[in-house]
Amino acid sequence: MSTSLILIILLIVGAGAYGLAASRAVRMSGGKLSALHSRPGYYGAYAAIWAILPAALVLAVWLVASPMIVERTVRGGFPDDVKSMPVAEQNLAYGMINAIARGLPMLSAEDTAALSSGSVDVRAKLAEKGVPLAGDVQPYMLEAARTLNAETGNSRLAMTAAVALLALGGAAIALRSVAPRFRARNRVERVILWALVAASSIAILTTVGIVLSMLTEAAHFFREIPPLEFFFGTVWDPRFAGAGSTSAGQFGLIPLLAGTLYIGFVAMLVAVPVGLFAAIYMAEYASPKVRSLAKPLLEVLAGIPTIVYGFFALITVGPFLRDLSMQVNGLLTGNYVNFIQAQSVLTAGIVMGIMLIPYVSSLSDDIITAVPKALRDGSLGLGATRSETIKKVVLPAALPGIVGALLMTASRAIGETMIVVLAAGVAARMQINPFEPMTTVTVKIVAQLTGDLEFTSPQTLVAFALGITLFAITLCLNIYALYIVRKYREQYE
Structure with missing residues (x-):
């Protein structure tokens, strides 16, 4: 049966x-x-x-x-x-x-x-x-x-x-x-309670399982490559040398970490102003009819697959920035040579920032609307204008929650993969020019785990070391965001 x-x-x-x-x-x-x-x-x-x-x-x-x-x-x-x-x-x-x-x-x-x-x-x-x-x-x-x-x-x-x-x-x-x-009700409710405990434990056990599996494989990697060489190395070249050579390649994390933070920083520069201003408008200025229409349309961006954003960056934003730089350079110097490459930190940062706008705006909007109306009425009653009320009363009251939302959004940006693969390239380099390609930790994780795999060589095991490092960074960001929210949150009656 x-x-x-x-x-x-x-x-x-x-x-x-x-x-x-x-x-x-x-x-x-x-x-x-x-x-x-x-x-x-x-x-x-x-x-x-x-x-x-x-x-x-x-x-x-x-x-x-x-x-x-x-x-x-x-x-x-x-x-x-x-x-x-x-x-x-x-x-x-x-x-x-x-x-x-x-x-x-x-x-x-x-x-x-x-x-x-x-x-x-x-x-x-x-x-x-x-x-x-x-x-x-x-x-x-x-x-x-x-x-x-x-x-x-x-x-x-x-x-x-x-x-x-x-x-x-x-x-x-x-x-x-x-x-x-x-006492049938007591027995049934006890069973339901244990079912809820089991359901809530699944997330914890899943997280523990993921961490343990990554730590186990990362430990195998660090048996072959010294941790200091990995965490403080400045060259990423995971290819082994030829047979008979004692060289074990170079697995420096710094170029990948620099690219991850750089692209994430550019993305936040795009997402934070646009998303925060959109949240202020929807929470304080928009009529109920406009808000009911604008907020769902803005949140549609959050439902678009990241690979679609990658295609958008590859065929639209990247070529547009490249051609625009060529025209600007021609007008200024007479030499029609582009100084912005199609695959660059700027391209990936702009498109990733567009993807993050609904996260910033939706979270910030919910936080701003949670500020009690009595604070607004008191400020307006004392003669303050609406803009002064927003700057001096509403935003300070909502600031801890907004900062926490921004940190959570930053952890989302750090973990992005598909946009960076298509828009920023795969070159592991250390440079500050946003018009040149760079790569991130997530891209190299994909690269090291692509093809026929045997989880015995450092070239493959390094993906787990990169993964546990990225996990630690995002976990710290989320913990710090929760700390800020809980420490500076004001309680209103």
Whole structure:
């Protein structure tokens, strides 16, 4: 029985348990629901939880553990010469056995008998059924495939029986517990509380898992490359020298970090004034009709994929700046040579700043509108103009939140990849000219993890060192933003 069908059966059993428990509670109350400790729905929910939750947990564990047990059983039946092979070759053989096992149910009884007698080529017959095999089929593979199918079928049958018995048993136990003074609501709310705790723990555990995985691989990198050479190196040249050379390449972080911060700084120079002024207008000057139209249109920018911004920079903004610099240079010097390259820090910064405008404007707008109206009325009542009220009252009150929003926006800019790939180039260099190409940490992470990979060389492992460095930078920015908001936030009655 398929997993989807088992889940449907679980839901049906749970719904039946819900209805039976709720109706039993109503009958026990004698038509007077006030005699019950909880509402009938809580009794039904308690029965449904007992019918579904234990069985679903067993189903999840079984689905994870059963394939590993079956695989161990099948591998245990390999011939001794196969068991002595390297692990990679054994994995390849097991992959072929899996493919054969998937194809065997498609064959007729005559085809199966022919395969058993050896009169038909297994590979050709399975290819006719749309199951191509990468290599020749050895005699033991056919028997192992049959064993795999048999063990999988037995495991699924046992799983179905266990899940069904648990669901029915749980429903029966819950129905027996139904009584007028039974605290069904407390039990249900406790289960919901634990479910909420589990859901909130997923984000924390995911973050911990990401950090640990990156730290593990980064530690492998730092065993081969000294941390001081990585964090303070000024040359990025990850290519190894030829065979027989002791050179291990150069993995200096400084050029990449300089490009990341430089492009992020230019992007913030574009995004902060435009986004902040847009937020002030929408919060303080725009009519409700204009605000209801302008804010959604502005936030549409946040929903555009970053690759689209990259294309915009590559085919529009970059060529425009290049041609404009050529015309300006021609008018000033008579030499029509462009001094702004199509791929440059300026191009990437402008386009990234356009992408960040809705983040700045939306967050700042929400913060400004949260300032109590009484402060505005008091300032206006004392004779201040609207602009003076905004400058002297509203913005100072909202400043901590705005600063926190800007720092969070900066962390978003530092982690951008696609715009930089297409608009700033891949040249790892240290320079202050915004009209020349530079690159960022994220671009080099993509470059080092592109192609056929073996996570054993420093060229690949350096991506994890770059990733953990970028993670630390953005984490520090977010923590500092939260610190500023909490330290300087004023509480208004």
